[in-house]
Amino acid sequence: MISVAYAAAEGQAKSAGVPQFEPSMFEHQIFWSVISFLILLYLLNKHVIPAINELLDVRAKKIEDDLNSAQAARQEAEKVQADLNNKMTSANKVASDVFEQARVEANLHREQALEELAVELEKKKSAAVEEIEVAKKKALADVQSVVVDVAIMATEKLIAKNVTKAVAGKMVEEALQDIEKNKANLH
């Protein structure tokens, strides 16, 4: 009786100890932990690791492709930009050429106009000079005829009378007064 009771008590004491150190529970746990690990290893290695690997590889490839195409697009854009720049430069050149030409033409027109104007002015000037010359000649001719008249009149008087010096001076004076009087008729 005692032995049974003590065995029971001992059993209880044993179960109250640290249950992890119960050797009768070791064998099956060793076995199943190894087996479970191997099964999990098999499952993960077959169904999970290749799938994730593939997923990541595909994504890496896609990212790489995207980067490459982005690079290509960038190069394309750079080319287009360079093209545009070239076109802009040539357009600018054409514009400046046209402008330059227009400027040259305008200058030419201006010079021509100035020349024409100068010619016309020259013409007008020479016409005026000619007119003045004619007028001058006419005036001279008038003066000449007046002088001739005076001379004739004076000669007449000299011939008609014997004049003294005083009389002669008087006559010249008279003649001059005549001329003065006829001045308006001279021009």
Add this chain to the structure above:
Amino acid sequence: MTLISSAIASEAAQASAEPKMDPLHHFEVHKFVDLSLFGFDISISNSVLWMWIACGFAFLFFTQGIKGGKQVPGRLQSLVELGYLFVLEMAEDIIGKKDGRKFFPYIFTLFYFVLFCNLSGLLPGSFTPTSQIIITGTFASIIVGFALIFGFYNHGLHYLKFFVPSGIPVLLMPLMIPIEIISFLARPVSLSVRLFANMTAGHTMLAVMFFYVLTLPIFASWLPFGFTVVFTGVEIFIGFIQAYIFTILTCVYINDAIHMH
């Protein structure tokens, strides 16, 4: 005689009637089905059952996470990829790019086996397989034994130089070589005891606190209860940390076997 036995029995009965502090109850292994294979005990117990449940959770977590395999990952898929890359980086950092890849499936499985076993113990009414020293010991012995064999396989007898520290005066050799050998032999012990003790201590602490929650008067019981709430979070963290340490040390041991020091 009968008096003594009845006294012991009644004492036992009385003890079981009251709420009994038994924080180690969680770690008791009960066989459900007795099985044996060639005289080897392969019974199925709560420990084995929860090991399977943990493995099932791990497998489900990953298969559900990568289902569809979208290029733009959802939440679960991001988590799965993160968990995958976390272990991959650990293996590649420590063992090296090429050899790390070679051992990656084993390290990956080991990490998630240990992690899910650690975390499964936090479910109410569950069991923590990694709180059994025999389970952590089995893994630790296999890992260190494999590292030893692999080291000799890789380097032949040169692997014995592993126990001879370099740059030490010859006079100190008789002292250093035994120390190195002892430290090598301590590896499986420290590896298994660390995980086992952490899991056991955490769950024991929780059990003690729950006992106080049930026995203390209501005005005081909220204190241990609050503590259990906080400590459950800490236990989740410890479950991660211990799985990480267990795995990273495995990587270090494998690396030692490949590259020596």
